[in-house]
Amino acid sequence: MEKRVTPFQNKVYGACREIPAGRVSTYAELARRVGCASPRAVGQALKCNPFAPEVPCHRVVASSRELGGFSGKSSGAEVARKKALLLEEGVGFEDTGKIKPDFVWKFSLAKCDSSA
């Protein structure tokens, strides 16, 4: 049985899959990537993420560098697991528990060739 994912969700999953390991993206960036002005819609799609772990929804965090939510929980053990996964990928966290800006992935202007 296929998951009746709407074209919008499919787009979100596609963008999410573009996020390399050890990096994280924000709902806002992802939303803009899919052409949506509301990050909420992105969360709706990710929470339904039927293509996991093909679609690393755990690499998507809030614009404030916070973890955001996971598995349909805005906070809780699920979110803690998400943090653990990011740590496994090599993502660094601030002392405040936030993700380091250097680990936040950039979609378009992604030059990837960090010369410095």
Added chain:
DNA sequence: CATGTGACGCCTG
């Protein structure tokens, strides 16, 4: 067709 909810973001005070 209308209403409610949701893994958020940005502005103002």
Added chain:
DNA sequence: CCAGGCGCCACAT
């Protein structure tokens, strides 16, 4: 800097 409020899009009922 912190706290509060409003806006937004998509989806389910």
